[in-house]
Amino acid sequence: MSNIKVGIIGFGTVGAGAYEVLRENADLIRSRVGASVAVKRIADLDVDSDRGVPVDKGLLTTNAEEIIDDPEIDVVVELIGGLTQAKEYILCAMEKGKHVVTANKALLAEYGHELYDMAERCGVNLEFEASVGGGIPIIGAMKGGLSANRFRNIMGILNGTSNYILTKMSRYYWPYEKVVKEAVELGYAEDPPTLDVDGTDAAHKLAILISLAYGSAVSFKDIYKEGITSLTPDDIRFAQEFGYCVKLLALARDRGEEVEARVHPVMIPQDHILANVNWAYNAIYLEGDFVGPNLYYGLGAGRRPTGSAVVSDIIELSRRIANKEKGLQPPLAHYGRERKSISIKPMKSLTMPYYFRFSAVDRPGVLSKISGVLGQHNISITSVIQKGREVNGPVPVVMLTHEACEENVMKAISVIDNMDVVTDKTILIRVDKGISDK
Amino acid sequence: MSNIKVGIIGFGTVGAGAYEVLRENADLIRSRVGASVAVKRIADLDVDSDRGVPVDKGLLTTNAEEIIDDPEIDVVVELIGGLTQAKEYILCAMEKGKHVVTANKALLAEYGHELYDMAERCGVNLEFEASVGGGIPIIGAMKGGLSANRFRNIMGILNGTSNYILTKMSRYYWPYEKVVKEAVELGYAEDPPTLDVDGTDAAHKLAILISLAYGSAVSFKDIYKEGITSLTPDDIRFAQEFGYCVKLLALARDRGEEVEARVHPVMIPQDHILANVNWAYNAIYLEGDFVGPNLYYGLGAGRRPTGSAVVSDIIELSRRIANKEKGLQPPLAHYGRERKSISIKPMKSLTMPYYFRFSAVDRPGVLSKISGVLGQHNISITSVIQKGREVNGPVPVVMLTHEACEENVMKAISVIDNMDVVTDKTILIRVDKGISDK
Structure with missing residues (x-):
């Protein structure tokens, strides 16, 4: 039986989660793949901290090139995040003919077109299930089970931290600052939680969903975004008096030649299914022209759910490698030659x-x-x-x-x-x- | 550009829906597949009725063998349902090296092992996204994005007719018979809706989900089932007084060596996310060991949602054929050699x-x-x-x-x-x- 070799770059929360899944569920994964999947090397600048998962010290290196340059490694998993080294590592790995898995939403949102083009040019797969909705398999649903649909409407609660804050404000009418302070203390929010509460994180994820829906990278800077920092308990209470609930939503709507794309606080009717998505949960509500309304709900962050998503991509790629499949699914599940550019309708x-x-x-x-x-x-x-x-x-x-x-x-x-x-x-x-x- | 040829056997509600998707969204599908997908032939005993979708009369035949025996046809889509001819058609098509798409939940639940074995033996793919949850891409999620998980808990509202009846009873406190009469008149239920209300339909779907979760066909007859016909408005009202909601649920739980598997009315807490799934909607609530709780929600039946699911399978197979991929994903996304038999824990x-x-x-x-x-x-x-x-x-x-x-x-x-x-x-x-x- 062949043995698929994986290299992980970035051993933070998500990297440790992915390693933990591969380790704990190795027998299940072997059954899914038809071959065993082994982590050959893990690169991180910090190889000393305890990640809460037992790991052979011999696997660790501070040098990512030991993964990218290793001809034995079939799949490179980029989990360092951010816009700088991550991009270089991914491009280099693809140039060397390696399939890549990433959870890097910022990079995909802002430089996705470069990565998608490179993947197609190099004849490798680029998978990113963990980039949106954590453990929720929304990327797979859009590329797979919903692929026959034109997406008319996408509405997402894509940031668990801001949803946690809004849920607390909506139930206890605490001011924003007090809720954030508590969320930071409880470990539900970073300190400060800037990209979570200003809409940037949700906008990154929305850009990825739009790209998948319409088959082309979207211009991230054209997505309107507004955060939750100026919401008050008074406004939330008034909204409730009118029969609404306040959520930070990422919205995309098909408007013919253009697409609406925006992230901001929204009052939605209290009986809408998204109004009942609370605390750190994420959800994506989609309407397709044939499938009608669909909802996907789960934990949008965290070591184990995100590890689950990363490893689902590793399983899919490993199965193809073990089966010697040469065929390639384009990263956005649309063939480039059919791609149209997407322009975003001006907010005004x-x-x-x-x-x-x-x-x-x-x-x-x-x-x-x-x-x-x-x-x-x-x-x-x-x-x-x-x-x-x-x-x-x-x-x-x-x-x-x-x-x-x-x-x-x-x-x-x-x-x-x-x-x-x-x-x-x-x-x-x-x-x-x-x-x-x- | 190559042209993938599809044959559809069964031109009822689902067959007409699938044809409608292929027709209306042909350009989108071409972009997804990288080739065009054309329906070469449609077989049905009734080739005269209007199906509500424009179709070239020349495509229609009363003889399914014209599809199965046609060497030009790459993908055979079985949509006649039931346990008799459908099975023969599928087995013959696979023997002739054709990939098969089916929505036939009864057949998969009761004779799945024969079909799965034949698919692997013949080296063809067997896809069945439309068999559970209509348009909800739950099969793809279990085979794909959730594949790294052991499934601890599966709870499904898998029959829209019974969910519609229970929703109406829960809101208006009408007796069962009155609700059914109205549902039949409005076209939400068949007359009589036997397999929908006695739990059989939900049990068929549960058998498929269990097979996917654990990688082996399950013995359908061992799934306990009980319908909703003896529920009264009084019981629903008492349940509400205790803080519960009554739903017909399909349940599966991992109990180590055995699995719990049953379909019956259940009182679940009113704040459980499944308690808010109403009318004809279906939902599947899953817990995986890494991903945690997940919910998938959408229309579980109907021409357009089910057509969407059938065509997503056609797209996936067509893409592989167009790409000349030889690799095979086993029908249950587990390799046979790793398969264990699943025994169902006795109800008592x-x-x-x-x-x-x-x-x-x-x-x-x-x-x-x-x-x-x-x-x-x-x-x-x-x-x-x-x-x-x-x-x-x-x-x-x-x-x-x-x-x-x-x-x-x-x-x-x-x-x-x-x-x-x-x-x-x-x-x-x-x-x-x-x-x-x-």
Whole structure:
């Protein structure tokens, strides 16, 4: 029986998780592959720390080239993350004819086209199940079981840290800062959790999903992103009064020649299936033209779930190598010659309903002034909540609108925020019904 | 560019759906495959009915052998269902070296081992994504993205008709017969919906999931099954009072040398993610040893979702054929030489909590007599609801138990049902926490 040899570059949380799966489930994996799969070498700058998994010290090296240059190694697993060395390692490994597995969402989102092209040019496979949704096999579903569909709508809760924070805020009405502090203490968030809470991490993952859906790398910088840092318990409570739940969503919609692509806090109806995805869980809700609505739910991060996803890619590649399969599945499961470029619809041209919270002095006529500005910008109001007079300070005026154009909304808010009766910046949350057709 | 030729046997709902996908999304499919995919022939005994999709009459034949014997046809798609001709057609097609796609859950559940062996012997692929969960790509997830895991727990809502009926009963408290009558009128249920409501259809699908999880065909007849026909709105309401929801679940649990495998109504906590899967939707909740809890949700039946799943298999096979890949993935994604047989744990040896509704005359001491019998059988009670006296007829006595042994429960119920104070058969619903570890 042949023996597939794997090299792992990066022995942090995910690397240790992948190694742990390969070690604990070696017999299952042999049955799946029809050959045994062995880790020949693990490279990391730190070869001394205890990773919580027993590992033969002889496997460890600080030199990644010992993996990339080793002719015996069939599969290179890149798990260092980031945009610098990781890219070089992957490109070199592919040039040397090695199949590559990576979990590097930032790299795929920002330089995916280079990697996909190189994989096809070198005739190797590039697999990245762990890059989106942790253990959730969403990449495989889009490349496989859903491959007959045009994707009309993709909505994802793709960042567990921000979903944890929003869940806590939605249940206990703690302010953002207090929740983050606790999440850091409990190990649910990094300190500071910048890329998690500012939407960057979710946008990276969205870029990958869009590329898979439409068969072409997307321009990452064109994805609009906005984080959760300015959300308050008050806004979450008002949203609930209107029958909504606030989630940080990554959204993509097919709009014919263009695609909507954005990450920001969204008010979705409380009975939408994504509204019930809580704590550190991730979920991806998809609508295909034939399959209709689908949901995939699971743990989006963590050593064991992410290790599960990395090893599923190793199994698939190892099976092909053991079977001497020469055929190649393109990284995005579309053949390049059919590829079209994807352009992202400018944010300002989108239309949707909005939630506004205005901070205004408590004086007669203020509501009329604000709604006057909205009316001039073609924004019509469906509901208003105006809370009773407070002894000190301004009163919040909360509104939901009909569908309005983002560009008009931004202009109106800018006018309103400069009014002398308005005491603070207006808070805005976009509203979504959660279905593909408006 | 090569041209992959497909033959479809069976032009009912699913056959027409698959043809519709191939037709409408031909350009997308060409991009996925790297070659065009054409339906060369469709066989059905009825070639005259309108299937709601435009089809060239010249493609149609009443003779399936025109497909099986056609050397130009690469992929045979069996969509007639049932246990008779379908099996012969599939075996013959494989013997002639053709790859096969099927949606035939009954055949796979009851004769899967013969088909899997034949596929491996003939060196062809046998794919069946549409056999479980309609459009939900659960087969691909288990063979692919989750392949590194041992499956500890599988819980599925696998029959849309029974889930629709239970959802309606749970919301409107209509009796079973009234809901079924309406479901038949609305086209959500067949008339009569026997295999849907008696658990057979869900058990077929469960057999397939277990085979995939553990790499070996399972003995279908050993799967315990019980339908929803004796559930009443009263029981559903009592379950709700206890904080539960009633669902027809297909359950499998890894118990070391044996596997639990059963289909029956289950009370699951209202906050379990499966409790929120309603109407005709299906969902599969899985726990893997590394990935943790995962959920897959979508439409479990219908022309377009099932067509989507059938065509995803056609795409995968066509891509391999176009790429001249010789390698073979075994039907259950485990290599035969590693396969162990799966034995199902006898139902009577299982332990779990139970719900009972006793119908007893309203007389002092009755509750004590019933609980005495339970105590003698080692069944201890956690909660009791006894409703007030009614003018006519018996009063229900409703109980929840601690974990008890199924064999003891059956003996106790048999004793109780023969007591002279008991006026009707005791209703029993099994209770489940919905997690792998008890």
